[in-house]
Amino acid sequence: MYVTIIDIAKALGLSKSTVSRALSGEKGNVSPETARLVIETAERMGYKRNELAVHLRKRKTMTIGILVPELVTSFYSTFIAHAQQILRPKGYRTIVALSNEDIFWEKSNFDLLSDSRVDGILISTCNDKANVEQYSAFIQRNIPLVFFDRTIKGLDCSSVRSNDYKAAFFLMEHLIYKGRKRIAHLAGPDHIRNSADRFQAYIDTLSKHGIAYDPSLVLKEGTDRAGGATEVTFLLEHGIPFDAVFCFNEMQAIGAEEVLLRKGFRIPEDIAVASMYGTEVSTLVHPAVTSVEKPVARMAEEAVRLILRQIDAPLSPAEEVIIPSEMVIRESS
Amino acid sequence: MYVTIIDIAKALGLSKSTVSRALSGEKGNVSPETARLVIETAERMGYKRNELAVHLRKRKTMTIGILVPELVTSFYSTFIAHAQQILRPKGYRTIVALSNEDIFWEKSNFDLLSDSRVDGILISTCNDKANVEQYSAFIQRNIPLVFFDRTIKGLDCSSVRSNDYKAAFFLMEHLIYKGRKRIAHLAGPDHIRNSADRFQAYIDTLSKHGIAYDPSLVLKEGTDRAGGATEVTFLLEHGIPFDAVFCFNEMQAIGAEEVLLRKGFRIPEDIAVASMYGTEVSTLVHPAVTSVEKPVARMAEEAVRLILRQIDAPLSPAEEVIIPSEMVIRESS
């Protein structure tokens, strides 16, 4: 049904090698006339090269898999866009898969990517314990894997992240300098390294500034919009006083903000809402939210660099890149 | 890097055919012990079959491409969901591509699907003239192609659609029976057969019921939410009286409705809003909208049946299936 190079070769009385060379575009090993002739004939016959065969032969699919926990937060979609922008000119396609913050989805979609023989996988894990054997096996087989943002300790594999602890510390101090004393923390789940880092920063900042740690101000209902709303509602309904909310992510911040505004609070005059992170392109976060920026573009750049290096030089040593968060407060307008 | 059947064969002192047979699961040509042994070894060695090679060898990718104009209207997403539900159990994957109602996108994404050697394509075209040569070439090469919903006349290829004319007629008569006399029509673009059919039904119903056709009531600003809003706004601002709006699709209906409600009109008491189609699963359409249902499920069923038949029996004759719309009015609650 499909035309092959053999059909073209036959039609022209050439060998399939010559046709292949002419079609591959690299001149030097085929005369200009032959090349033109072949290309014209191919066009006329409606030839489409069979990528399957090419990939099998070259043992390379020219596709990178990207596995992320979610796409509601602007961080991951921005990351993907940046990564694609770098990969595309280099001839790489990209497949995006989701874990939906679930370890079983993650496992199954990781398999899916590996089944389709991607040349490498960029992953931001949803759990820093769950699927490690799977990753180790992958790494041992020398298949390029790079973790970004949500990385895993102790894996012999390159990774890129930003310094969550420092950024959280910075943001917390900003709130404290603004006079906030009772800062609630809408934390992330324990099984993500980033949450732990941010929580630690929360504790440490309070301690540094002589503010007592009150466990009733730390809530872990969920990292989405509903979670943020629920948590703030809980604080209000139980009469737990607070003058600031320090959120794990922007979705929580939006949820929190919605509830507060509806209850008649002014932001940030009455209660400040601070979020890690509204990325630089986020249009979701309300301008009244205070946030530190995550350096998405640079993270994507590094992640892509690392995966490509791993593809080109499979035995190069693992590299752990930490990109500093941009310590810029974006405040209410 | 990846384990192959040859690695397993070597490790076990078997031939790769035996390993292949054992792994393919069909017993009868391989002894139970060998089978178990092979499967265990494969598991232990971390074997993953190379789909690329399988597809090349079998000359079949077990994937169906679905090319649709958009995904905002519930029809196409529902169609896709139904199609996938039927195809998956049969071992078929599915790739979805969008034309964004643009002929160049459509062309390029059609190529993309064909490049990835899908076994067949289900398409709902964005223009019934533009890319016909491309489709003809495809059909001539005997690659399975089935049009659904937005079909093209005169193509030697199976198609599925519902009877838009009848459905539109039914819906129009419903409005007329309800006493509407000045019915505005938010039409679809001329280059879609369905639009033409619906417009014809609009004309014919008016004529049948002795209502004069007023061209100023027919608007073609766009088939999205903004289009519907713009068109209704236009009528209102230009003082063109109307007591009903007959929309090409549900997005227009939503846009129209929003404007009308904001201006203080009651729906449907003051102005009725009727739409083709809010599909049976649509959660988008406001309950105040009157609509006829498009039989998505049955259309998907037929489209899948036709494409699979074309795959299994490439030379079977083209079939034109018309599935009657469900003449049920879903009215304001």
Added chain:
DNA sequence: GTGAAAGCGCTAACAC
């Protein structure tokens, strides 16, 4: 500059 031959990883006759 061109052709012959090998092979990517797998399946499917065909022998035995």
Added chain:
DNA sequence: GTGTTAGCGCTTTCAC
């Protein structure tokens, strides 16, 4: 029940 062989469509030495 298992092995041998051929080949899916392509690229890539290696000769000439």
